[in-house]
Amino acid sequence: MLETEEDVPADRVVETLEILLHAPPFLRSPKLARFLRFVVEEELAGRGATIKAYTIATQALGRNPDFDPSLDPSVRVEAGRLRRALDDAYAQHAEGLEVRIAVPVGGYRPRFGLREAVPTAPGAVTETDSGGPLPPAADGPGAVVLGFSPRGQAAVIALLAGILLVLCIDLGLTVSARLAAGSATPRDVAVRGR
Structure with missing residues (x-):
């Protein structure tokens, strides 16, 4: 279960x-x-409100003071990479990391949460960060059971787009076959459909 950041001691x-x-x-x-070090240390020091693209670029990423985040998307790009790296790191440390550090999409301020210990017995029911029960992980420790990483979201979107494309092609072929079989023109099909 993910708790609020006030419940997470800074040393942890x-x-x-x-x-x-x-x-x-x-x-x-x-x-x-x-x-990652910059945003976490700034948040823990009570300067979370100052964590912006400009401060990250100039203080953590070594960019010049003339950096303009409205013209240069590099911090947004690096934030996306950071989120994926965090997902990968937590997947590699599925057991043993009770504190979750996350950088939510839409901002750069990190959030901290505590995770309850997850039972490891075969067939044991685990809990999500929201506290709801999950079925046992099918692929062992670190398997994502609920939710999708950004890559997973992209894969689902691509799959749905592919299905939609196949359905459109099938519909087009069906209409073409009916037109050819009935020697009707597209106008005749439209009129009959009314």
Whole structure:
């Protein structure tokens, strides 16, 4: 169960941050590690309201003071990469990380939450961050049972678009076949349909 950030002691957030920064996604990208460290430390220091694209760019990512976030989307792009890296890091540490650090879409301020211990017995029912029951994970530790990562969302959208495309093609072929079989013109089909 995810609790509010007031319930998460700062020392536990810092401990989790250090574990995450040693996970492969952050070891491979020092830029993402600096981004994550900056936003978490600023939030813990009580300066969360000042976490904006400009401050991230100039203080964490090494951009010049003339950086203009309205012209340069690099911080938004890096924030998307950061969210995926966090998802990957938590998937690799499915057991043992009770503190969840997240950077919600639409902003850069991190949010912290505590997760209840998840039973590991086969067939055990786990809980989501919202407290609702889930069926047991089919693919072992770290399997996403409920919700989709950004990549998963894109895959679902692509699948639905593909299904819609197939249905449109099928409809077009059906209309074409009926037109050819009845030697009717498209106007005749439209008139008959009324």
